[in-house]
Amino acid sequence: MSEASPLPKVSLTDDCNYIAAFLTFACNYKCHYCINSFESNISCRHIILRADQWITALHRLANLEHPDGLVPVTLQGGEPSCHPDFYEIINSLDERIRIDILTNLSFDPEEMIARVQPERLRRDAPYASIRVSFHPDQVTLDELLEKTLRLQDAGFYIGIWAVLHPDQIDLVLAAQQRAKQAGIDFRTKEFLGFHNGRLHGRYLYDDACSMENSQTVSCRTTELIIGPDGDVYRCHHDLYENYPPIGNLLDSNFRMDGRYRSCNCFGHCNPCDVKIKTNRHQQFGHTSVSIKFPESTHPDSTSRIFQAVR
């Protein structure tokens, strides 16, 4: 397939750190802690783009190669392999677009091996391009390790990530030990969200995820968040809560302008947007969004942010 998109190029902002292509919200697992349903219960409400539409949309993206490194497109969901054109999308994207995949690895590794060249999913990064999430309630560790090893042995750069849910910490750490013994990269992630009435996670802004009061703020993101129908959102909150998009990647007028946008739902932010995390270079201390509070015109405004760091 030709690299060119019939639509005008979309330049990324200089600080764009992440491009998320949510191919579908469908998922064959039912994790009770699923962050896709942090505050609401999203279903498969979205129309999904076909492979050719995803290719047209993603081929618009220009300057993916930043001075501090390449920004890949991360195919995710839901479970991205539930998209009927999953392999066609991977194989049809131009080589200059590097692909990462977030998956629960419910797909058949043999199909991946038969249909995708491992090099297509390789890039220079300190973490695996296929990032498998471990969900102990949904899959046995034996099956997950076996599938991961199969893909690793076939040349794919793959690793497992597991959330340290308060109810599963021992189980996850034991799984990590077994994976390491098998030669598999297994990393843990902080649990984000409420458990037994307490909010877990480190967030840059106090009260961002309290789910109590709402406040009007100005907010900008360093991420390009593309929903299953090509709609682009201010943040994960807006994506998951079905808020109006800021545009659609198939709209010829769409631009990634990186400006601050007014938002009246600070307090109901999704943890993904406001947590303190690692950037794509695995450097800790990054937060996806930057928020200005109404008093930010006041000289004390910066102390508001400083005090909110936990």
Ligand code: SF4
């Ligand atoms: S595998 Fe991921 S997307 Fe699917 S239900 Fe579990 S947490 Fe949600």
Ligand code: SF4
């Ligand atoms: S303030 Fe929170 S909900 Fe509003 S745009 Fe920013 S991250 Fe999203």
